[in-house]
Amino acid sequence: MPRPRVFFDIAVGDAAPQRVIFELYNDLVPKTAENFRALATGEKGLSQISQVPLYYKARPPLIPRSDTRRTPHTRSQGSIIHRSIKGFMVQGGDFTKRNGSGGESIYGSPFPDEDLSQPIDAEALLVMANKGPNTNGSQWFITLRDCPHLNGKHVVFGRAIRGFEHIIAIGEVETDDKDRPLQPVAVVNCGELVRKQPEAARKTSASPERSVSPVEDEKAKKRSKRKHDQEDDEGERKQKKHKKKKHSTKHKQGQEEQEGRPTRGAAQETEEEYDARLEREEKERLEDARKHHLADLKRKYERDAKPSTGGIVYKGRGEMRFRDF
Numbered sequence: 001m002p003r004p005r006v007f008f009d010i011a012v013g014d015a016a017p018q019r020v021i022f023e024l025y026n027d028l029v030p031k032t033a034e035n036f037r038a039l040a041t042g043e044k045g046l047s048q049i050s051q052v053p054l055y056y057k058a059r060p061p062l063i064p065r066s067d068t069r070r071t072p073h074t075r076s077q078g079s080i081i082h083r084s085i086k087g088f089m090v091q092g093g094d095f096t097k098r099n100g101s102g103g104e105s106i107y108g109s110p111f112p113d114e115d116l117s118q119p120i121d122a123e124a125l126l127v128m129a130n131k132g133p134n135t136n137g138s139q140w141f142i143t144l145r146d147c148p149h150l151n152g153k154h155v156v157f158g159r160a161i162r163g164f165e166h167i168i169a170i171g172e173v174e175t176d177d178k179d180r181p182l183q184p185v186a187v188v189n190c191g192e193l194v195r196k197q198p199e200a201a202r203k204t205s206a207s208p209e210r211s212v213s214p215v216e217d218e219k220a221k222k223r224s225k226r227k228h229d230q231e232d233d234e235g236e237r238k239q240k241k242h243k244k245k246k247h248s249t250k251h252k253q254g255q256e257e258q259e260g261r262p263t264r265g266a267a268q269e270t271e272e273e274y275d276a277r278l279e280r281e282e283k284e285r286l287e288d289a290r291k292h293h294l295a296d297l298k299r300k301y302e303r304d305a306k307p308s309t310g311g312i313v314y315k316g317r318g319e320m321r322f323r324d325f
Contacts, residue, residue: 002195003027006040006158008056009189010081010166012173012181016289017188019282020163022126025156029114031107032128032136032157038106039095039138040190050096050104055079056138058186081185086171089147091129092187093139103138110135118156120147124167126158144171162278195274 042055058078083091096102
């Protein structure tokens, strides 16, 4: 069974969000991988402990409309990148306090380490952050290089398989003396990527067997005799019906192919097709965002470029409005 894949759309400041896709090691550390996957989908709902959604995605803050003292850091709540060290790692996952001191797992209390044998020996690894042994919550970090000094202390539960260049760019963001980015870096959207499945064929359930009474057996014999007497006609009807059914099946398959629906013999989406579809959808999303951005710039330019007439509005057509009678 393929490993689950989760995406993060991460925005730096007011720039357009960039997508990063992670593959989770649910076959090696199922409990840790499930914790991250569920927090990315938000499917667990509201926490019974902190009373906030168990969700990495940023959400609008509960600020009264009369309060106009909003800063970039209070525009949204949820998960942010609260720590970034160039050439080492970027860290996030604190959706409760948003400063690196909070976070919560889907299991309520911190859960124990599953497997510490996986080495942290490469970039793009997705690793659990903790405060010591068996204190896993919701915080994670992504490596920007190999970190052998962390081996045996943190659980590796996935890796970035697409968009890692955006993580590198986040590592370049200017920070303060506590490694906190000076620009807001937020997870504005996240979720799970699910493989497309072919349409399931309709299953007909067979009726359960039952015992046959003597009366029913006698009726069956009579029906069999009548059927034998009409054998020639029945055979001819069956031939016509078979030809009609064969023609109808071909026509139906042709319609399914024209409409883009998979036929009954369609195979499940392969790994290569899945990756190609993800890449195609990502390009379409980026192109759509670019078009929207260009449209906004065009509207702004047209608004700013309107000539000023000093408050005078001329009416009429051509030189007629200047003619002196």
